[in-house]
Amino acid sequence: MSRILVVEDEKIIRQAVKRLLERQGHEIFEADSLHVAKELTFSDYDMIISDLRLPGGNGTELIELAGEVPVLIMTSYASLRSAVDAMKLGAVDYIAKPFDHEEMLLTVERILKQRNLSRTNEVLQHEIEKEYPVTGIIGSSQLMQNLFTKISKVAPTDATVLIQGESGTGKELVARALHTQSRRKDAPMISVNCAAIPESLIESELFGHEKGAFTGAATLRLGLVEAADGGTLFLDEIGELPLEAQARLLRVLQEGEIRRVGSVQSRKVDVRLIAATHRNLKELASKAEFREDLYYRLNVLELHLPPLRARGKDVIELAEFMLLRSCEKMNRSIMLLTDASRQAILQYQWPGNVRELENAIERAVILADGNDITPENMAIDFSPDQYVPQTLKENLLEPETTGSNEANQGDLSLDDYFMHFVLENEDGMNETDLARKLGVSRKCLWERRQRLGIPRKKATKSS
Structure with missing residues (x-):
């Protein structure tokens, strides 16, 4: 009433x-x-x-x-x-x-x-901020409490932060928490996915260009680093940044200045850098695939974002929050997780992490007939090989000709087989051939590379 x-x-x-x-x-x-x-x-x-x-x-x-x-x-x-x-x-x-x-x-x-x-x-929102003071990031596990403590300590400083974690764990949310708790909170936070920008355009996008600097540069353009002046620049998937752009970024960190493409003059910028990656930058640096000096500049403070499968009952807290939010978004009455759903959520490994959980909950809200969410509504598949097509299983499980390899591979998972096959054959096969041999699409091959942290080998220029 x-x-x-x-x-x-x-x-x-x-x-x-x-x-x-x-x-x-x-x-x-x-x-x-x-x-x-x-x-x-x-x-x-x-x-x-x-x-x-x-x-x-x-x-x-x-x-x-x-x-x-x-x-x-x-x-x-x-x-x-x-x-x-x-x-x-x-x-x-x-x-x-x-x-x-x-x-x-x-x-x-x-x-x-x-x-x-x-x-x-x-x-x-009030309850979330009271319970989870780090800008609404939900998690009661000890791993997350330790992360919250580090965020609260480093956020008020201007220190460069490197966030490491699997895809879908919420690295951008952590970056936003660092920004909103800093002295720069009223200034812009510019987010850039380095993997989403073509290599030929990345320097122009980040650092801007002068009119006539190259074919198609009809006007002067401010770069994203300059747009973040006074605020925070978040570079997601920084491991995909080309070496030439890494050198320019190092100058921003060392000298606090940029030079637009085609310009002879440098410009001062006041930017706090937060970077994120799912790759091992130290290992990439040892292979000369990432600048070692930039790695040490980035790694002032490293925050590890745990995968969802390692966070225990956090997954239930997240699921309940997402369920309430999805019901409001879709104008549905309040829905509840059944005991079977809770058990399923706890048992599932969530390879796609928080992003996969959010999609599963949203799908369940759409498909549920009543006010109870069942495992069937979420379409959770408990098969450990759920993402592996039958052709891939047949190819990867094909017995080796040598007995020693047979003995050594007895305990390997399908992920191990996938990794071994790709690493052993990528020098002699292109991506299309690899995908065909594995029985998957090129997109599936790329996604699996991302999840397992297997970088695509860069093509070498023919002499």
């Missing part, structure tokens, strides 16, 4: 609105003038319905006084101008008199539902 204030000078209309809404279970309060309404405490009501023209002034004057309480304006002047003016002043909606009863009921219910949802979100 909601408390609604009706402000209307015409008694017949006021009584009609009151009877209509009381039949829906709402508690209705009345005011016949602007002066009477202004004497009331608006926070006592869930909603205000006011006529546009009232004795003593306009009903729109109540909008500012009402604060967060939504105001629905009724007007006999069913013109676009009066409606737009009311909405500009902050009315949540307007309805023309004489109004249709069904339209009034639908409008009131929609406004009340939006207000309740807003209140729920505020309470939820």
Whole structure:
């Protein structure tokens, strides 16, 4: 039951609105003038319905006084101008008199539902921030508590941070937590996925270019590093950054300046760098595939983001939070995880980490018939070979000709076989041939490389 204030000078209309809404279970309060309404405490009501023209002034004057309480304006002047003016002043909606009863009921219910949802979100956000003070990152396990402690200590500084973790673990969320708890929180945070930008464009995107610097450079362009001046630059998948761009980035860290492509002048920038990767940069540096000096510049403080499978009952907390959020997003009534679903969530390994869990929950909310979420709704497959096509299994499990290899491979998983096959054959096969031999698509091959941390070998230039 909601408390609604009706402000209307015409008694017949006021009584009609009151009877209509009381039949829906709402508690209705009345005011016949602007002066009477202004004497009331608006926070006592869930909603205000006011006529546009009232004795003593306009009903729109109540909008500012009402604060967060939504105001629905009724007007006999069913013109676009009066409606737009009311909405500009902050009315949540307007309805023309004489109004249709069904339209009034639908409008009131929609406004009340939006207000309740807003209140729920505020309470939820408050509870999350109280329970998980690091910008809403959820996790009660000791691994996450240790991570929260490190974030709280390093965030207020300008130290460069390297975040390491598997794909889908929430590295960008950690970067945002570092930014929002820093002195730079009111400045921009610019996020860049280094793997998503073509190698030929990465330097121009990051550092900008002068007009005419190269074919197609028709105008001067500011780079993303310059756009983050005064704030935070987050470089995701920094292990994919080409060596030439790494040298320029090192200059930003050492000298605090950039030079646009095609320019002879350097420009000072004040940027805090946060980098993330799922790859072992130290190992890449030892192979000369990543600049060693840049690695040590990046690795001032290293944060390890654990995979979801290592976080114990955190996965249930995350699932329940995501379930509530998905229900609100899809305008569904509150849904619950069954005991079987909880057990399934705990047993599953979640190779796609938090991102995979979020997708599974959202899918379950869409497919569930009632208010209970079952394992079938989430489509969780407990087979350890769930992502491996039958052709791949047949190729990888084909017995070796040498007895020694047979003995050594007895305890290897399919991931081990995949890694061995790719590393042993990538010099003699291109990606298409590798994928065909393994019985998978090129996309599947790339995704599996990413998950297992097997970098694609860069093609060598023919002499």
